[in-house]
Structures are given as C-alpha cells and as structure tokens.
Amino acid sequence: MRWFGQAVRHYPVVAITLAIGAVSLVLTQTDAAAAVPWIVSVYTLAVAARAGWSMVRSLLSGQIGLDLLAVTAIIATVAVGEYWASLVIVLMLSGGEALEDYAAGRAKRELNALLERVPQQAHLIVDGDETRVRDILVGDVEPDDELLIRPSEIVPVDCELVSAEATVDESSLTGESLPVERHQGELLLSGSVNGSSAIRVRAAASAADSQYQRIIDLVREASESKAPIVRLADRYALPFTLVAYAIAGVAWLVSGDPVRFAEVLVVATPCPLLIAAPVAFMAGMSRAAKAGVVVKNAGTLERLARARTVAFDKTGTLTHGQPEVVSILPAPGTGIGDAELLRLVASAEQYSSHVLAESLMRAANERGLTLIAAESASEVATNGVAAVLDGRRVVIGKPRFVAENTGSFDPVELGAGELAVYVGVDGRYAGAVVLRDRLRHEAHDTLDALTRFGVAETLMLTGDTEATARQIAAQIGITEVAADLLPEDKVRIVKGATPKPVVMVGDGVNDAPVLAVSDVGIAMGARGSTAASESADVVVLIDDLSRVATAVAIGHRTVAIALQSIWIGIALSVVLMVVAAFGLLPAIVGATLQEVIDLVTIVAALRALAPGRDRRLAGVSQGAAPATTRDQARSGVDQALER
Numbered sequence: 001m002r003w004f005g006q007a008v009r010h011y012p013v014v015a016i017t018l019a020i021g022a023v024s025l026v027l028t029q030t031d032a033a034a035a036v037p038w039i040v041s042v043y044t045l046a047v048a049a050r051a052g053w054s055m056v057r058s059l060l061s062g063q064i065g066l067d068l069l070a071v072t073a074i075i076a077t078v079a080v081g082e083y084w085a086s087l088v089i090v091l092m093l094s095g096g097e098a099l100e101d102y103a104a105g106r107a108k109r110e111l112n113a114l115l116e117r118v119p120q121q122a123h124l125i126v127d128g129d130e131t132r133v134r135d136i137l138v139g140d141v142e143p144d145d146e147l148l149i150r151p152s153e154i155v156p157v158d159c160e161l162v163s164a165e166a167t168v169d170e171s172s173l174t175g176e177s178l179p180v181e182r183h184q185g186e187l188l189l190s191g192s193v194n195g196s197s198a199i200r201v202r203a204a205a206s207a208a209d210s211q212y213q214r215i216i217d218l219v220r221e222a223s224e225s226k227a228p229i230v231r232l233a234d235r236y237a238l239p240f241t242l243v244a245y246a247i248a249g250v251a252w253l254v255s256g257d258p259v260r261f262a263e264v265l266v267v268a269t270p271c272p273l274l275i276a277a278p279v280a281f282m283a284g285m286s287r288a289a290k291a292g293v294v295v296k297n298a299g300t301l302e303r304l305a306r307a308r309t310v311a312f313d314k315t316g317t318l319t320h321g322q323p324e325v326v327s328i329l330p331a332p333g334t335g336i337g338d339a340e341l342l343r344l345v346a347s348a349e350q351y352s353s354h355v356l357a358e359s360l361m362r363a364a365n366e367r368g369l370t371l372i373a374a375e376s377a378s379e380v381a382t383n384g385v386a387a388v389l390d391g392r393r394v395v396i397g398k399p400r401f402v403a404e405n406t407g408s409f410d411p412v413e414l415g416a417g418e419l420a421v422y423v424g425v426d427g428r429y430a431g432a433v434v435l436r437d438r439l440r441h442e443a444h445d446t447l448d449a450l451t452r453f454g455v456a457e458t459l460m461l462t463g464d465t466e467a468t469a470r471q472i473a474a475q476i477g478i479t480e481v482a483a484d485l486l487p488e489d490k491v492r493i494v495k496g497a498t499p500k501p502v503v504m505v506g507d508g509v510n511d512a513p514v515l516a517v518s519d520v521g522i523a524m525g526a527r528g529s530t531a532a533s534e535s536a537d538v539v540v541l542i543d544d545l546s547r548v549a550t551a552v553a554i555g556h557r558t559v560a561i562a563l564q565s566i567w568i569g570i571a572l573s574v575v576l577m578v579v580a581a582f583g584l585l586p587a588i589v590g591a592t593l594q595e596v597i598d599l600v601t602i603v604a605a606l607r608a609l610a611p612g613r614d615r616r617l618a619g620v621s622q623g624a625a626p627a628t629t630r631d632q633a634r635s636g637v638d639q640a641l642e643r
Contacts, residue, residue, distance in 0.1 A: 013047065013094035021087055041078045044086040048074040051093065069244055069268050076262035077587055085266055085587035092595050119156040119190070119212070123148040130200065138207045145203040149194045157190045158210040159201035167195035236273055240570060244268035244577060251581035260583060266590040267576035275598060276565035276605050283608035284558030291611075292542035293551045294525075300537040303520050304555030308499040310455050310548075311514075313490075313506035314462035314469060317524055317545065318443050318476065321507070323356060323419065323435035325363035329412060330431035341431050343369045345423055348387040348396050351377035356421060359435060384421075395424040398484075399465070402429065419468045442546040444476045445620045449549040452616035453556060456499055461490045461514070490514040505548055522548055546620045553617055558608045565604040572597045 020043050024036045048071045055068055070093050077086040119138050125146040126132040133148050138156045141147070146162065149155060155168070166182045170192040182188060188201060191212030207213055248264035281298040288295045295301060315321050328338040336344075346364035349357035350371055364371060377387035384397015386405075395405040399422050403409050406424035412432045414420060419437065423430045447458060459480040460473045466483035473481045482493055491514050494504055501519035504511070515521030516535040523536035524543070533539045540547040576593060579585045585593075 011094065014091065016043075017047075017087065017091045017094055021091070024087075037081070037083050040083040040087050044074050044083070044090050045078060047090045047093075069241055069265060072245075073262065073265035073268065076258075076265050080259045080262045080587075082259070082262055082266075082587040085262070085591045088588060088591035088595075089266060092591065092598065119154045119207075122156040123150070125200065141203050141207055143203050143205060147201050147203060148198060149201060150198050151194060151196050153194050155188050155190050155192045155194060155201075155212075156210075157203050157207050158205040159188050159190075159203045161186050161188055162200040162202050166197070166199045169193040169195070236566065236570065240268075240273065240573075243574070247574075247577045247581050251583075255583065257583075259587070260581060263580040263583070263585055263587045263590055264577050266587045267580050267585065267594055268573055273566055273569055276569055276601050277562045279602055279605035280558055280562035280565055280608045283606050284554055284561075287558075287609055287611065288538075288551060288554045291547065291550050291554065292540065292544075293547050293554070294539045294541060295551070295554075296537055296539070300520055301555040301558045303501045304503070304538075304552050305559040307450075307453070307455055307501050307503045307520065307552060307555075309457040309459070309497050309502045310450055311459040311461050311494055311497065311502065311504045311518070312478070313504075313511050314460055314464055314472060315437060316507040317505055318460070318472060319437040319439055321437065323359045323437040325359065325433060326418065326436045327434040328431070329434065331410065331429050334425070334428065334430050336425065336430055339367065339369060341423060342367065342433060343372065344389060344392075344394050344425065344430075345396055345421060345433050347372040347374065347389050348377065348385045348394050351387060352379050352385045354379070354385075356435065360421070360433065392426055396421055398422070414465075414467055414471070418471075419464055439472060439475060440545050442544060442620065446546045446549045447476050447478065449546075449617055449620045450552060453549070453552050455503075455552075457497070459493070459497065461485055461493060461504075487511075487513050491517050494518050503548075503552075505545075522551065549617060549620050553612075553614050557612050557614065561605060561608045565601050568604050569597060569601045572600065 020039065024040055027033055027036050027039075052071045055071060070089060074086045074089050077083065077089065121135050122138050122141050122145075123133045124136050124141075125148055126134055128146065130148060141157050147156070147159065161182050161184055164184050166188070168180055168182055168188060170180050170189065180192075187204060189212070190207070190210035244265060248261045248268070251260040251264050252258055278298075281301060284301050285295050285298055288301075312318050325342070328342050330336045330338060330341045342360070342364055346361045346369065349360045351374060361371070372389045375388040375391070377385065379385050380397070380401065383401040384395060386393070386395045388394070395402055399409060399411065399420075402422040402424045406427055406429045409422055409424070409429040410432075412420040412422075412434060414434065415436070418434055420432045420434050422432045450458065457480065458478045459482065460469055460478045461482050462469050463485050464483055466481065469481050469483040473479070482489070485493070490504075490511070494502055494514050495517060503520040503522060504514050504518035505522045505524065506515055507524040511523070512535040515523060515537075520538060521536035522538040522540060523533045524545070525533040525536075525539040525541055538551055540551070573594075576585060576590060576597075580590055
C-alpha cells in the first residue's frame with residue numbers, strides 16, 4: 001500500500017474527490033441523502049474557485065488559460081442541478097495531472113534507466129594485492145587507482161584494462177547490442193558492464209570526469225526540461241473556448257433549456273490539449289535517447305523539425321578525425337631528411353593538444369624515432385606550435401603561421417582529404433608533412449537524408465585550408481565552404497546564415513562557441529570534447545554521423561504526433577459537443593466520456609516512443625559504430641583548438 005500513500009500525498013485533490021464521491025454514494029442510501037447535493041456542490045465550487053484564481057493570475061500575466069472552460073462547466077452543472085457531473089469534471093481535472101505524470105514517466109523510461117544504473121561503489125585493490133580489496137565510494141576513486149571489477153558489475157569510472165582481456169557490454173553507451181572484446185591497455189568506459197570474469201583495471205579519470213557521469217548529467221538536464229511547444233495548446237485556447245461557448249449558447253437558445261448549456265461545456269473541457277504536447281515531447285526525447293542521441297531541451301525537437309540550414313565542422317565530424325601520415329616532404333637545401341623532419345615535428349607536437357599531434361607522434365613512434373625534449377614550447381591557438389629543440393627554433397602549423405616566421409614557404413599540392421603541416425627551422429622553410437583524414441562512410445547518405453527532410457542549405461565551416469575543405473565537400477555534395485576560420489569566424493557565419501533555423505554539427509573545443517549560438521547545436525560527443533557537449537543542445541553519444549539525420553527524423557515525427565494528438569482531442573471534443581447540443585448526451589455521461597478522450601490523447605501522444613518508419617532515412621545506416629581501439633573508445637577528452 002506504499003504506492004497508495006504516495007499517490008495520496010502527491011495528488012490530494014484526486015484522493016479527496018474520490019473520498020467525497022464514495023461518502024456521497026453511501027449517504028444517498030441513508031436519511032442524510034438530502035445533504036449530498038450540498039456536499040458535492042460546495043466541494044466542486046471550492047475547487048472551481050481555486051482553479052479560477054489560478055486562471056485569473058494567468059490572465060493577468062497575459063496567458064489565456066484553458067481552465068476557463070472547466071471552471072464554467074463546473075459552475076453550470078451545479079447551477080442546473082447536475083452535481084454528479086460537476087464531481088466527475090473535478091476528478092477529470094485533478095486526475096489529468098496524474099495521468100500526465102504517468103504518461104511522462106512511461107515516456108521517460110529510457111532516460112530513467114540510465115539514472116538507475118549509476119555506480120555507487122568501487123573495489124580498490126590495496127598495495128597491488130588482488131586478495132586485499134577495500135570498497136570505497138565511486139566519488140573517492142582517483143586516477144591511477146587500481147580497481148577490481150567483478151563479473152556483471154558496472155564499470156565505475158573510465159579506466160585502463162590491466163588484465164590481459166575482457167568482454168564488456170557497452171550497449172547503454174554505444175547502442176551496440178553485442179559484447180565487445182577489450183585487450184590490455186585499452187580503455188573501458190564507465191557505465192559499460194563487465195562480462196563473466198573478474199578483471200583488474202587502472203582508473204583513468206575520476207567519476208565526475210568519466211563518460212557515464214557526463215551522460216547522466218546530460219540526461220538529468222534533458223529529463224527536467226519543458227517543451228515550449230506546449231504553448232501550442234495556448235494557441236488553440238481562445239478559438240476552442242469561443243467555439244465551445246458558441247455551441248453551448250446556441251444549444252441553450254434553440255432548446256430553451258439551460259441544461260443543454262451545461263451538457264455541452266462538460267465535454268468541452270480542455271485536458272486533451274494540455275496533455276498531448278508534453279507527453280509527445282517527453283516520448284520523443286526518450287526515443288532519441290534510445291537511439292544514442294541526448295536531446296537536452298525538449299523544445300529542441302521542434303527546432304530540429306523546422307531546420308533549413310545545417311553547418312558541419314570538418315575534422316572529427318565529417319571525417320574520422322584521425323589523420324595518417326602519407327608523405328614527408330623536406331625542403332631542398334636544408335640538409336634535413338625525412339626522418340629528421342618528422343622527428344622535429346613530432347617532438348614539437350608532443351606539447352600540443354591539437355588532434356593532429358597524436359597522429360604525428362604515432363607516426364614517429366612507428367618509425368622508431370626518439371622524440372626530443374624541448375627547451376621551451378608554446379602552442380599558438382588555431383595556428384600551430386613553436387618550440388626550441390636542441391637549440392633550434394622550430395615552428396609548425398598553418399601556412400600563414402609558418403610564413404610569418406620564415407618569410408616564405410612552398411605550398412604543397414594536396415589530394416582529396418589531405419592536409420599539410422608546414423615546418424620552419426631557424427627562420428627558414430624546412431618542408432611539410434602530409435596527412436590524410438578518411439571521410440566518414442555515412443557522410444554522403446546523411447547529407448542526402450537531411451535534404452529529404454527539408455534542409456535547403458548545407459555548409460562546411462573549418463579551420464583547415466580551403467583546398468582540402470573543398471575536396472572533402474565535393475565528395476559529399478556540400479556546396480558552401482568556409483575555410484581557414486577562427487572560432488569567432490564560425491560564430492559570425494552561423495549567426496548570418498539563412499534560411500533559419502540553423503543547425504551546427506561539431507565536436508572540438510573550438511566548436512563550443514558556435515554550437516552555443518546556433519539555433520540547434522549538435523555535438524558529436526562520443527569522441528568529442530566536453531566543452532562542445534556542454535554547449536550543445538543535442539549530444540550524439542555514438543560515433544556515427546548518421547545520428548544527426550536520426551535526430552532530425554525524431555524531431556519531425558515528434559512534432560507531427562504532438563499536433564495530431566492535439567487535433568484528435570479537439571475533434572473528439574467537438575463531436576461530443578455537437579451530440580450534447582442535441583440533448584443526446586447527459587452531463588454525467590459526457591463527463592465520463594471526456595476521461596476516455598484524455599486516455600485516447602495520451603495513447604496517441606505516446607506513439608512518439610516508437611521508432612516509426614520514415615522513408616526519408618532510406619540509405620542511412622542506423623547501426624551502432626562501437627569503438628574498437630583505445631583511441632576510438634576514449635570520450636570526453638578535450639581535443640585541441642582546430643587549426
């Protein structure tokens with residue numbers, strides 16, 4: 001009976017209404033039956049007065065409330081002696097809130113599932129001895145702590161696998177239904193579930209900085225948001241109210257019976273309009289979460305449905321963001337060979353946070369080159385790195401940055417998807433290292449799908465060179481390209497882009513400002529930066545660009561279902577009003593049927609939970625693309641300012 005007590009505390013008006021109804025029914029069989037009309041009438045009028053006061057405050061704030069019809073219906077039914085109908089109306093109004101909470105809870109099931117799985121404890125290995133384990137709070141885990149994860153336990157923090165291998169379930173994070181094999185040295189994401197064997201791991205981050213906690217924070221923010229489209233109901237409030245009063249007034253005038261007026265207003269109560277939109281939007285957000293897309297504000301779904309321009313960052317968004325060295329081009333006459341040039345570049349880049357730094361250092365390590373410790377090093381944001389290595393001043397980065405430090409350089413002819421890192425040594429141009437970043441295989445189909453969803457303009461905004469950017473854009477059908485951009489340039493372009501709404505898709509630290517100012521900012525959060533995820537309206541948790549099209553599809557479907565549900569409620573109410581106007585619907589029956597309309601509206605709105613079948617997504621891969629290496633698996637690490 002615990003749930004009953006909670007229901008009474010949360011919805012006291014529902015409980016009191018049911019109690020008064022039960023007591024009144026009993027009294028009708030006693031000598032106190034004459035008191036029943038007074039008891040019910042006084043109670044329902046008190047509820048109407050309370051609702052009326054709330055309605056007046058709304059009107060004073062400039063909002064036309066839909067409670068006006070309900071209050072009028074209560075007063076009218078009491079006035080004509082239909083006091084039982086007035087009690088049913090009160091039950092409908094108070095019960096409508098409970099029904100909406102239940103429906104919203106059903107819709108938020110996928111969101112709440114994440115919250116319920118938050119790890120609470122971790123098993124700390126003491127002094128490296130697996131036989132000595134001490135349980136500690138997850139919040140007390142520090143990087144480099146060695147932990148034991150038992151079979152079927154949730155990985156508490158992002159950690160490095162110390163055991164030889166492990167099998168983990170990452171479905172709650174990536175959407176991949178099959179277990180994933182991990183090997184020693186690879187990263188295990190918090191929130192994944194260990195397999196059938198105990199494993200030993202080393203914490204790579206605290207709980208607050210781990211993947212699962214960031215997802216939890218995003219989900220909590222999403223679950224607490226309120227959909228602005230609920231204002232749609234207010235848009236219909238005035239015309240719906242006028243139509244109801246008109247039908248009721250004509251029925252009274254033609255029949256000469258004031259009871260007709262009450263009978264019409266009983267079935268004109270606006271609960272379906274109030275319930276439809278929020279339930280549909282919570283269902284849509286839940287559906288998005290199940291697809292690996294966290295929508296942080298429910299109103300974002302409406303803007304996604306109306307999106308007309310989509311802008312993309314290049315590196316890490318349209319491409320995989322893990323370039324590979326394809327050629328080393330030392331300048332003639334410098335005395336610097338291929339190996340030495342790469343060694344200098346990698347040595348300087350070890351002091352950079354740029355996404356290219358890892359690729360360049362990896363290339364040097366694969367060739368067995370020993371990196372040089374810098375006497376001094378500094379990163380020039382969005383331009384490159386300057387370092388002193390073995391007494392030589394080395395500058396690495398964009399052409400103009402190197403040109404400013406060397407006076408001249410020889411531009412490299414690049415192929416599709418290639419980019420060049422230019423090098424200057426002691427004030428002279430020393431050559432370039434060419435890298436190629438692979439285009440995402442799903443990029444072309446994603447662009448096609450967005451066009452089918454009504455997107456009229458697609459842009460590429462990148463800090464990369466124009467030649468490289470245009471070659472990538474040509475392969476996937478993007479016609480508008482803006483290259484060599486600084487973060488403030490991206491903000492300026494998105495602010496001026498038309499037609500609106502404008503969606504921006506990015507993943508790096510430098511994308512955070514433009515994601516924040518766009519109408520809808522979408523962060524590729526599976527491997528992107530925390531800053532980008534925090535400033536975005538939508539976070540894609542799976543390293544799959546096609547989820548952008550999925551998010552737009554869910555927005556279209558959710559808005560359509562919200563509007564359909566509102567119109568279903570209106571249509572059914574109008575039909576019942578017309579029937580009541582002819583005297584064919586007693587007030588008590590009409591009040592009961594209005595509850596049925598509420599349930600029909602909720603069921604209609606909950607259709608947004610289902611995936612649906614949208615032909616406009618044809619050709620877009622909807623399968624998860626789980627990470628298979630440590631670099632692919634790591635998430636939330638702030639990448640560099642894109643050059």
